Amino acid sequence: MTAHPPSNQWTLSLIVPVLNEAHSLRRFLDETLEVLLPVVPALEVIFIDDGSTDGTLEILRELSSTYPGARYVSFSRNFGKEAALSAGLQHATGDAVVPMDADLQHPPEAVIDFIDVWRHRGVEVVYGIPASKQAETASKTATSSWFYRLFNKISEVDIPASAGDFRLLDRVVVDTINRLPERNRFMKGIYAWAGFRSEAVIYQQRGRLTGTSRFNYWKLWNFALDGFIGFSTWPLRIWTYIGGIIALSAFVYMAIIITKTLIWGIDTPGYASLMSAVLFFGGMQLLSIGILGEYVARMFSETKRRPLYVVMETDST
Ligand code: UDP
Numbered sequence: 001m002t003a004h005p006p007s008n009q010w011t012l013s014l015i016v017p018v019l020n021e022a023h024s025l026r027r028f029l030d031e032t033l034e035v036l037l038p039v040v041p042a043l044e045v046i047f048i049d050d051g052s053t054d055g056t057l058e059i060l061r062e063l064s065s066t067y068p069g070a071r072y073v074s075f076s077r078n079f080g081k082e083a084a085l086s087a088g089l090q091h092a093t094g095d096a097v098v099p100m101d102a103d104l105q106h107p108p109e110a111v112i113d114f115i116d117v118w119r120h121r122g123v124e125v126v127y128g129i130p131a132s133k134q135a136e137t138a139s140k141t142a143t144s145s146w147f148y149r150l151f152n153k154i155s156e157v158d159i160p161a162s163a164g165d166f167r168l169l170d171r172v173v174v175d176t177i178n179r180l181p182e183r184n185r186f187m188k189g190i191y192a193w194a195g196f197r198s199e200a201v202i203y204q205q206r207g208r209l210t211g212t213s214r215f216n217y218w219k220l221w222n223f224a225l226d227g228f229i230g231f232s233t234w235p236l237r238i239w240t241y242i243g244g245i246i247a248l249s250a251f252v253y254m255a256i257i258i259t260k261t262l263i264w265g266i267d268t269p270g271y272a273s274l275m276s277a278v279l280f281f282g283g284m285q286l287l288s289i290g291i292l293g294e295y296v297a298r299m300f301s302e303t304k305r306r307p308l309y310v311v312m313e314t315d316s317t
């Protein structure tokens with residue numbers, strides 16, 4: 001097992017997506033630095049201002065000029081947390097990168113546990129599991145568990161339920177993710193897609209420092225759709241099966257009405273031929289939509305241009 005990193009001189013990058021968090025930023029940076037500076041040889045904190053309108057940017061300018069390790073990237077408008085995380089991963093230079101929310105729901109103490117596991121257990125990913133979801137409402141917890149179950153059934157990769165963005169990623173994982181050219185970035189799926197060895201660490205999730213969640217149900221629903229559609233071609237391909245089943249039963253029913261007409265004669269003129277035509281074409285249409293879906297699915301996975309595989313280790317040159 002290899003220990004990460006090989007030397008004692010290493011850098012930790014925190015990437016912090018920020019949408020209208022002017023009231024918590026100072027406290028976030030203070031607490032984080034207080035906890036992490038004693039244990040990390042070099043620390044960089046990259047804030048990604050995701051189109052805030054509450055003076056967040058002014059505070060970020062100030063913070064970055066007072067603490068040399070703090071930097072910021074400010075978006076021209078709100079592009080969403082996934083885009084902010086992608087920008088953070090591109091800008092981070094550390095040997096390990098930890099995405100962290102700005103509302104202090106992710107305790108900096110947990111990052112120390114992540115680092116421990118990363119340095120001593122030879123894993124490239126350490127993902128955080130919140131000990132209790134007290135900070136969330138019951139309905140949010142229920143819908144998210146339902147989402148993970150369905151996602152893991154139909155997608156090409158499995159994501160551990162209740163693991164979020166709060167995790168430690170080794171440089172090799174970050175480089176792998178940065179190489180993905182796809183534009184639709186459902187980060188939880190992307191972390192899972194990248195692979196590598198991973199281990200879970202349980203942390204105590206706190207309540208939000210100020211304000212309320214920036215995600216409402218509508219945003220979460222669209223987020224879930226992005227996940228399903230980006231990591232599964234199942235919604236396209238299901239029509240082949242539905243079409244096949246309907247076409248088959250239509251043919252059977254057609255055979256029955258035609259036989260009945262042949263044996264007992266016509267009771268409603270035109271019924272047998274009309275019905276047969278409707279059933280036949282209905283079944284054929286669904287089947288051909290399914291076949292189109294198969295091709296569209298292939299085009300879809302080709303256009304994502306993901307690498308075919310990611311190598312973790314080899315002794316061939
Ligand atoms: N966030 C962001 N862009 C968005 C929504 C949220 O950068 O469009 C940031 C937000 O400022 C916070 C983190 O993402 O730092 C998580 O958001 P929040 O705490 O509102 O969500 P929840 O805790 O419900 O996951």
Ligand code: MG
Nearest residue numbers: 101103105208
């Ligand atoms: Mg939060």
